[in-house]
Amino acid sequence: MEKRLLTVETRFLRRIFRTSWTAKKTNEEVLRLTDTDRSLLRLLRKRQMEFFGHINRHDSLEKLMLHGKVEGRRARGRQRQTFMNSLSRFINTPSKSLSKLDIFRQTEDREAWKSLIVDVCTRPLDYSKTRPDT
Known part of the structure; x- marks a missing residue:
């Protein structure tokens, strides 16, 4: 994507x-x-993270959907990329790895979450990783 x-x-x-x-x-x-640079991907990542923090700080149906599990069997074929997997993929770096639970906890502290957003968005994009999701 x-x-x-x-x-x-x-x-x-x-x-x-x-x-x-x-x-x-x-x-x-x-x-x-x-005289421009690539900024669309950074902007999308920033907005996704801001939205995720907003949803996770409030008790709502959306938060339940992010935390919850769905009953039943998985669909055949390659599994779809989930929002949490894509979010944790661009948050984590080789030097610093956060689990999904740590990411949920970090959103509770708004200032820490904002600093993480700035860290992720100022990080240089690695265009060699832009391959189809596996």
Whole structure:
């Protein structure tokens, strides 16, 4: 999904600045010509984390859905990416790993959660990891 978001971001820039597909310009050239950087993925991550913190601090049906388990059997085939798995994937780093329970606990302290959001959003994006979710 991240790879698709990076692709659509450069596609939008090409359309905004009227860069033709037949011009054979790479995505890096388009970013340099438009004097911008990739910011869509960072913005999405920031908003996802802010929304998650907001939901987790209030007692609501959404919080129950994030914490709860669903009865029954799993669907056949590859399992879908869950919101919590995607969230913990970009929060965790090789040097610092938080479990899902630690992430839930950290949202209770609003200031600590905000500092974690800033840490995650200022971290450089690793574009080599932008592959389909496995």
